[in-house]
Amino acid sequence: MASTRSVAQTLVRRLTRWGAASVLIGGVLAIAPRSRAFGLQTLMWGAIDLGIAVFTGKRTSLPKKSALRRILLVNTALDVGYVATGAHLAVRTPAFGGRLTAADARGHGLAIIIQGAALFVFDLAAARRLSR
Structure with missing residues (x-):
């Protein structure tokens, strides 16, 4: 059975690596x-x-x-919402009153899908480690 501290530390390390990679790659793109x-x-x-x-x-x-497991499961549900929102942007390409082109909507949507999916994996894996 994993301790709360070890699960939290692993999650922080993963989130730090993912965040740093996202900042670097996003900045270049x-x-x-x-x-x-x-x-x-x-x-x-x-x-x-x-x-x-x-x-x-x-x-x-x-x-x-x-409590940490419950927080992670709520985050997992939110992550599903992020993926759904990203899919809506990418597929429906709303213009938001002309402020967004179809290509921009797809770009934003695909990025949100990727971020939400990664966070879903991180949160669910941590919640599962706590349930053992």
Whole structure:
């Protein structure tokens, strides 16, 4: 059975790596006009992921195992919502009153799908480790 601390530490490490990679890759892709939307969305998610990892990593106290598992399962449900939202953007390509081109909507949507799917895997894997 995994301890709450080891699960939290593993999750913070994964989120830090994923966030850093997202910031770097997103930053590079945001430079090119054809991948700007995808790159910007990836960069922003990466920055948020890094912020969460830093904030969580500095905490000295952790919730109880059952509370952490519940938080992770709620996050997993939210991750499904992110993927669905990204799919809507990518497929339906809403223009938001002309502020977004179809190509930009697809780029933002695909980036959200990838970020949501990765977070889904991280959160679900951590929740499963806590249930053993």
